[in-house]
Amino acid sequence: MRQYMRTFLLVAVIFVFGFSIRMLNAGCDDPLYTDDDGLQYFQESDSYYNYRLTENLAIRGIPGDAVIGGKIWDLHSYYPPGVPLDYPAGIPLLAVILHAITGVIAPVSLRAVCLIMPALLAPLAGVICFFTVKRFQGDIPAFIAGLLLVSAPFYLVKTVYGLYDTDMLILTLSMVVLFLFIEADAREVNRVPLSATGGFVLFLFSITWSGWQVMFYVTLVTFIILILTSGSRKPLRNILETFLPAFMVLFILLTLFNHLELIKLIMTPLHIHDLVDKSIWYPWPDSYTTVAELQPAYMDKVLGHISPALTVLGAAGIPAYYMLYRRKGSAGLPVIFISVWIATGALMLLEGIRFVMILIAPLSVSAGIFTGILLDCSRKFRFRWIKGVLFILIIFTVSAQLAISGNMVADLKPGYNDYFEESAHWIAENTPSDAVIITEWSYGHFYASEADRPVVYDGRLAYIETLPARGVWYGSSMDPEIPTTARDYWINLSLSSENRTLSLNILRMLANSGDDAYILLKNQTGSEVLAYRIMNEILGLNRESAMDVLMHKYGFSESEALRILNMTHPMTSRKIVVVVPEKMIGLIASKGDSGDMPAGTYSLIRLKDDVIEEEIINSSGNVTVLETTDGSYRINRKYRNSLLLELIMGVNDENFSLVYRNQQIKVYIINS
Template identity: 25%
Template sequence: MEKQQVKTILKSVVIIAILLIIVFGLRAQSVDIGGVPNELKSHYVDENGLPYFSEMDSYFNYRMTENYMDHGYFGDTKVNGTGWDMHSYFPSGRAVGDYQPMIAYVTSFLYGIINMFQEMSLLEVAFWTGAIVSSLAVIPTYIFTRRITNDYGAIAASLIVVLGPNYISHTFAGFFDTDMFNITLPLFFILFFVEALKTDKLSYRIIFSLLAVASIALYSLSWTGYMFYVAVMVLVMIVFFVLCFYFNIEILEPFKNYGNKLEWLINQKELFATLIVLVVGLIGLLLAVGVGGIIEGITGLTGGFTLQAGAADVWPNVLISVAEMQIPNLVTGGLVGSFLANTGGVVNGVGGIVCLFGVLIVLYTFVQRLFRLNSVKVKGDTAKPHKSKRKATSVRTEQKRFSVSLKDIGSFGSTDEINKSKRHTVLYLSLFFVWIVSSAIAVTQGTRFIQVLVVPMGICAGIFVGYAVDYVKNNVDNDKVLLLIAVIASILIALPITQIAYGLDNAMTIGLVVLVILLAISAIVIYAKKSIKDSDVSIKKALVVVLITLALVSPTVCGAFQTTAATVPGSSDPMWFAMDYVKENSTNDTVIISWWDFGYLFQVASDHPTSFDGGSQTGDRAYWVGKSLTTSDYAQSKGILQMLATTGSNASMLLSEYTGSNVTAVHALDETLGKSRSEAQKILTSKYNLTNDQAKAVVKQSHPSNPNNVSFVLSSDMIGKAGWWSYFGSWNFDTLNSTNYQYYMANDYVPIKQNTQGNITILNESGIIYQAVVNRGKNGTNETTAQMETIWDNNRSKIDLNGTEYNPLKASNLICIENSYLTVNKTLNKDGNYTLYLLGSGDDYTAILMDNNLKDSVFTRLFLLGGIGQDTFELSNMQDGVSVWTLRDGSSNSDDAGSQ
């Protein structure tokens, strides 16, 4: 290896090391939980001062890793040789034998390495693992892009890809999920595969092909969607061969040039490399995930396009309520927002509109290059030049680098050079076109797939930077043009800084200062009398190319800074303390039931099983838990909870078998769960035509005689999620759709003295204020009254439409609770669809407006009103924003216990 090559490699190593420090440092910033006010931060860290995980899947991955390190397999036990998790989907539990184990393997490996030097708990290692592994994505991103463009482009691509909004928001410190692998391993796969297609040496071709197989095999242990990249590369090669044949590019030589077919096959480099990857890859995947894993991966490709379906079978599909499964906007934030990077839109997610513009230019240039190459002719001779005329190694190395520009066209010395350039052009055009289109299609199924799209888009944006840098170096000599480029780049650098909402107290000022400084430096350097030469590029051009690079990466870097600077843990002390209470004060048969979001945390913090969590979002649980919250029938809610905690889905499955219909089964259970056993049995025989034996068998499951204890957990976050749990709990099984119902809560208490009027803002949206106008009477009387009205935010005047008051949130009922006593419960307006709750403590009042369908719901009566007026549920523990309820014995559906 020549000295210049060593220098080039060392330079790349240094650049990669610096990039690793930058991207890891931004991810590590989340440990400061900057989105939490300083006075409250102590509530968001555990007893060791470590912030709680930022989302709930982290607790499941932590528990699986703990299982693996404790007894060598995932889950609590084994059923028929398969790992089985008894903490989830209780009482049946669920299989975790197909759990993607890479996160546990890597974390346990890091745990072993770190504890060789200092003591660190598994929880602490897990907290940092995502930030460490995801930062390593810099390596394949930089290498892959540097093989196409220059250092500037490779640096830009690395920052845009590895700090992409939808990637860093799932991989900062405290986010312990499989997303950490979603760029590193796929990019290694694509890097090695492309190198196998390009190399002229058979040994390298085999090595790179095997490395590609190893990368995708490892990825198959990391994410169920690994087959996406296999499908992408298969499509890439199909498009590649079609384009090559269309443009008459020689990729397959005649058989007659070789002694046998095997020799011919070995020398057809693209075809041979593809076959190696497919054949050896199939063997590797069989070893890694088995036949079932491969079939699941293939079916998952088509199954991914059903994520937005409203129903799974007849049951509602909870996945449509998950934020990252929502269909994204194209762009968010208007004109200024289009220049920013965030998770709000597709354009924002790939680095902003400037990056998108760069990607389109690169794709167009690839197409233009291909058509230009098709008509190029050989110039010069093909003889090897004399040693004295050969160029330096560094120059030859740069010439070997594929160029997306058109400047080399017409300077080829042989037909082989032209053909090679055509093949590489078609390869990259096929790769980026198929990759981007496939990723864009995936994005239609949810925002989480933007992190897949940002990889090819970010690399293309980096290529654009490299292309722009080369263009400026070689073609722009006019100082006015250089200054114009510098001014535009400086504005693009400063704009994202001015928009940082968290982490910088004076972002606007800082951004403007940065702009002024950059403009001043640009003017001074460009119009300096003497141009300081650095190699063959003047310092003024060096400044401009640096500004171009920063302009493309500024939105992404600023967006990443804001994401980790605004981090708020997914839980806090009240939730954890509530689970501590359950752990210490509940029997072993206690099952925790709540909406699914905190299920994984409940399992870790309480060491008790749950009925509903992030792993059971399809099937019957969403309906039954939603129903237990939405219904106004306490007996029915209790019956649902006891059934889920004790026999799970057995009653529903048995009824489906007897009636031949899931829908009929649900209707039967809806009607009987609030009834006694004897009443339920009579209804099943008389109305649903079950035999006595069948009815007894069903009731044995739906009305268990010795039910498990239940901890029913209600929390303040469920107020904002009411639209979803009411939607699923009110699911119409005949039409397979539903309606969601909402709570609107005032943010603050407003002082309102006796016999005075006060206004409580409940909602401020799109310049319109929805407020409760309260006329307070005397304490302990029924004189307090209130009504909803809408006013303009700018002038506080009432809103009239054609002479009619605009009041879409008109209240039909008023309920007032003053100092824990119900003082008012009356009808206001029969035309309204909402109920207004006033809650007064002393002279301070707040308000809750809710859809009438939630007025008497179990959630409203328990969580918002403290359980007044019922004796079915008993408050066992109360924390700030979290309440734990248990079921009282002896209520409606527990009679005739021996009837079964």
């Protein structure tokens, strides 16, 4: 009984600490970051995407907006025309279930449940880590491993209060898979049921996170290695019983309930080049290079995101654990599984710092095992004080990580505030339901959710997750090249250009026909590059001039040219809403010191009495200084007459009507 109580207390400490440290940002006392109900805004954009799908599920019974051709469609993202919804519905489904349960106890809003879910669920990974390490090294090493996992900086900041995203369950489900296979490997009795349960958990993973295949392939590679190295100490039959039931259950459930993920699982190895190759979007630029989480994983970033303590202890654990097993004549499933997992995570760092998340769980297990081995070895030392010193050093190292991580969370504030919410409410109340929002992609999820209007381009970017499956999953009426990054290119070109005809034509084309013009031109010319070139040429012209270019320069018939122009230069347009947060100035400018006039300054731009004034400083300079209420910015001279700059400064002319503004946001309607 005493042992059970000790285990319970240690597990409780891991969970309570993991929960408490994730709630440190929940007490934001600045009313700017709380809504009318007193709830904080979500931490970032992806949370609003997940929340919108959750609301849809609660209201409509499906995470999307409609069922078209037998598929659930999202008509708020990448619109027009929207996209078949590929996003795993596990998190929205769990939120709806928890909301229903809490509703029996007390009236709690769905948003409140979604806000607290990350802090509640993420610490469970530390609990599973505890039981995994305890199986080999006892309570203290297991306790340290659990604490290291729940306080790992990157995992922590990705699962704090208000960050409603799939990260809250990624490590928990991964740890459950590892634990079940270790248990199945160690048991003579119940091996098959445990393996089958592992397959079921992998299926749950498939409806929770698009990247679940990483864990499947880690499991598969571990299975193959064990098969190839099987011997008298690990009979082939035991290995087959440990893994085959899991694979069978997984494929049966995917076949019955998750066709898309089954297609992706089969097709991804055939399309790995497309996923890795940065030229897949050619001739369009790669939007994914601008995503912060996909930036290169330099060593200092990796250490900072995982923590030096976890990195060192975890890395030391693998060789120590391997040597321990080698003495027994076999590397064993646990060490092979964890080694493959760590190797996979290290390889995925080539695709960006975001994938450091994959390393945290196996390194935590490895760190716990190394701690146990270190403490065991210290007992053999002649001087007892050495064991005490080692223990104190380990505790100090872990405590340092806990303190640093806690300070990180305490300083976090929501990524959105009252200004954003008020602008979204204005759009919802003052624009028709078929109006389309155009803004910088990072704000798309927020406005799709809070304004309840479709957006042209958002944080899903080009839906890279669906690339391997499009050829099979899409119907014959859809081009598998779509979605693509073209919309990011067009929006940036429109905002950075001083050619108003070009800017307006681009925005009207995107809002009314999406990618149809590009698809049509690509099919008619047989060349992606030529289609790209033609569009860039005609969008800068009025309809009559564009007609002349299409017919006389490129040889299209009148009917073909008209069909193209109806997409690139529509005669009528739906309502187009352009949302311009002041932070969008970062697309063309960098922050400078107020009052500072750098060398090479061409001009100084100010807004005076709602009139943009420009003072020429040096006609040979290349830098324009912009003075705003938000501070001073430095802009390349070529962007000083850009559409974006005028929108940020509050232009109100025959093309763009400034219909709403507050201290941080301006909302425009394009006049048809």
